[in-house]
Amino acid sequence: MRFWQLLLWLTLGVLIVVGIAPLLKMFLLTLLSWDHAISLDILKETTLLSTLLFALGVAFFATTLGTLLALLFAKTDIPFVAIWMTLLGLPLLLPSDIVALGWIDLLLPFDTLREYLESYGGAFWIETTIYMPIAMLLGYFYLRRIPSQIEYAALLYIDESRMVRTIDLPLLRPMLLLSFLIIVLLSLGEFAVPNALHIRLYSVELFTRFSALYDFEATLVMSLPLLLIAAVAIWIEQAAANQNHFTKLHSRSYRIQLSPSLKRSLLLGVGILVVLITLLPLFGIASSIDSLTQLWQGFTHILTPVAHSLLYAVLGGAFLTFTGFVAAVTHRYHPSKLTRFEEQIMLFFFILPSIVIAVALIGFYNTALTDWVYASAFMLLFGYMAKYLILPTKALQIALDQIPKSLSQAALIHGATPIKMLCFIIVPLLRRQLVAALLLGTLFCLRESTLSMLLLPAGEATFPLYLATHAANGASGVIAAMALWMVFVVFFVTVTFVRLAAKFSRSLDAAI
Numbered sequence: 001m002r003f004w005q006l007l008l009w010l011t012l013g014v015l016i017v018v019g020i021a022p023l024l025k026m027f028l029l030t031l032l033s034w035d036h037a038i039s040l041d042i043l044k045e046t047t048l049l050s051t052l053l054f055a056l057g058v059a060f061f062a063t064t065l066g067t068l069l070a071l072l073f074a075k076t077d078i079p080f081v082a083i084w085m086t087l088l089g090l091p092l093l094l095p096s097d098i099v100a101l102g103w104i105d106l107l108l109p110f111d112t113l114r115e116y117l118e119s120y121g122g123a124f125w126i127e128t129t130i131y132m133p134i135a136m137l138l139g140y141f142y143l144r145r146i147p148s149q150i151e152y153a154a155l156l157y158i159d160e161s162r163m164v165r166t167i168d169l170p171l172l173r174p175m176l177l178l179s180f181l182i183i184v185l186l187s188l189g190e191f192a193v194p195n196a197l198h199i200r201l202y203s204v205e206l207f208t209r210f211s212a213l214y215d216f217e218a219t220l221v222m223s224l225p226l227l228l229i230a231a232v233a234i235w236i237e238q239a240a241a242n243q244n245h246f247t248k249l250h251s252r253s254y255r256i257q258l259s260p261s262l263k264r265s266l267l268l269g270v271g272i273l274v275v276l277i278t279l280l281p282l283f284g285i286a287s288s289i290d291s292l293t294q295l296w297q298g299f300t301h302i303l304t305p306v307a308h309s310l311l312y313a314v315l316g317g318a319f320l321t322f323t324g325f326v327a328a329v330t331h332r333y334h335p336s337k338l339t340r341f342e343e344q345i346m347l348f349f350f351i352l353p354s355i356v357i358a359v360a361l362i363g364f365y366n367t368a369l370t371d372w373v374y375a376s377a378f379m380l381l382f383g384y385m386a387k388y389l390i391l392p393t394k395a396l397q398i399a400l401d402q403i404p405k406s407l408s409q410a411a412l413i414h415g416a417t418p419i420k421m422l423c424f425i426i427v428p429l430l431r432r433q434l435v436a437a438l439l440l441g442t443l444f445c446l447r448e449s450t451l452s453m454l455l456l457p458a459g460e461a462t463f464p465l466y467l468a469t470h471a472a473n474g475a476s477g478v479i480a481a482m483a484l485w486m487v488f489v490v491f492f493v494t495v496t497f498v499r500l501a502a503k504f505s506r507s508l509d510a511a512i
Contacts (some may be wrong), residue, residue, distance in 0.1 A: 004334030019386035024363035041195025051202035066135025074143035096192035102281025189353020288480035305466035316384035317442030324392030354450035398435035
């Protein structure tokens with residue numbers, strides 16, 4: 001019991017250092033310096049309401065499209081599911097700057113379409129394509145948790161379409177709400193896309209207030225609505241959460257057998273979506289490169305920034321995986337109200353805009369006592385830990401749910417200590433999933449731009465920061481070449497870790 005409590009307080013301590021304490025200080029400073037008239041004047045000058053409506057629209061369309069794709073991939077026998085999901089999920093893994101740059105380069109020769117792109121409609125489409133994979137992936141794994149016995153029993157009385165409407169979709173409601181709230185908050189805090197398209201949204205105003213004007217008081221006032229919206233979103237998710245989730249993944253879940261003609265039509269539709277969402281912006285980037293010389297110049301330009309990006313992303317992914325594993329095993333083997341609170345805090349930080357996390361960390365650690373932290377790369381790693389800790393934690397929780405509790409219970413009954421049980425039973429069974437969690441953390445750290453812009457030590461640059469600072473003044477062909485090389489890097493990291501994961505413990509699926 002003491003061992004699990006120690007692990008719980010270890011993860012809570014990490015959250016306090018990287019997020020809770022900075023946010024509490026930020027909140028208290030805002031309240032202490034609150035001037036009702038001045039604060040209202042500051043907020044009236046912003047685009048908070050219009051940006052919130054914009055984010056709600058993005059979330060609605062992204063959740064709807066992602067849920068339909070999840071139903072198609074999880075509940076039908078459509079082929080090449082892994083390939084389709086990988087291609088459709090690529091915009092989520094790439095830095096948002098690259099996706100926006102791809103669309104800008106693609107529509108550069110077309111003045112009318114270019115004008116439409118550099119508007120709210122263009123930003124709406126790009127952000128929808130970026131965040132749609134969240135609903136698609138969440139929906140797919142939620143549907144995979146539904147036991148096929150329930151569906152087969154329902155099919156004794158109703159047809160397949162009604163089974164989907166009356167069984168699958170009601171069980172999918174918690175995912176629909178969760179993905180909708182996540183996308184709303186992520187879109188509300190998205191900076192790279194509106195900045196690239198020169199659109200005035202709340203995140204751009206907040207970033208400009210802090211980075212360009214360094215108006216710390218106004219930044220605190222403008223951050224408060226985002227904190228409150230995130231808190232309300234967590235409260236809504238908690239109030240509507242279904243506590244009777246299925247935890248097992250069912251590889252042989254029921255799938256609807258499609259007719260050949262319908263299958264061909266759906267494959268054509270999915271192929272068109274892949275072209276529209278993923279391939280067109282990549283083609284736009286590639287088409288802007290005029291010669292091999294520009295491709296080589298782009299390669300030489302990004303060597304140092306990409307090296308920094310990979311270094312910080314791998315370090316961030318490693319810290320995230322270790323802390324996420326500790327949190328996951330604590331939630332699994334010592335569940336309590338405190339572990340549920342910890343999970344809600346992780347989700348709160350994930351949906352909180354990156355700029356608010358960065359401002360809170362700067363305000364907390366920019367003191368004489370902690371200047372050694374403020375002037376180091378720990379600031380960026382703290383930002384990664386606060387923002388993305390929920391991802392490896394939830395991924396490893398799902399993996400732990402597939403391992404029968406009887407294995408750990410048998411080890412404990414025969415005298416094994418909890419740490420031996422973890423080291424010799426749980427970790428060997430989760431080797432593949434641990435590498436996958438490392439991949440997940442690394443990729444999300446690699447795509448993060450706002451945190452690196454604000455928290456990176458002076459004199460260093462990650463790729464998103466380097467691209468953002470050179471996009472305005474550099475040659476378009478060289479900038480496109482840099483972006484294309486970054487796409488290759490993301491592919492390389494993904495393939496390397498996936499192959500490494502496949503090399504580990506191929507017998508895991510049979511064991512569980």
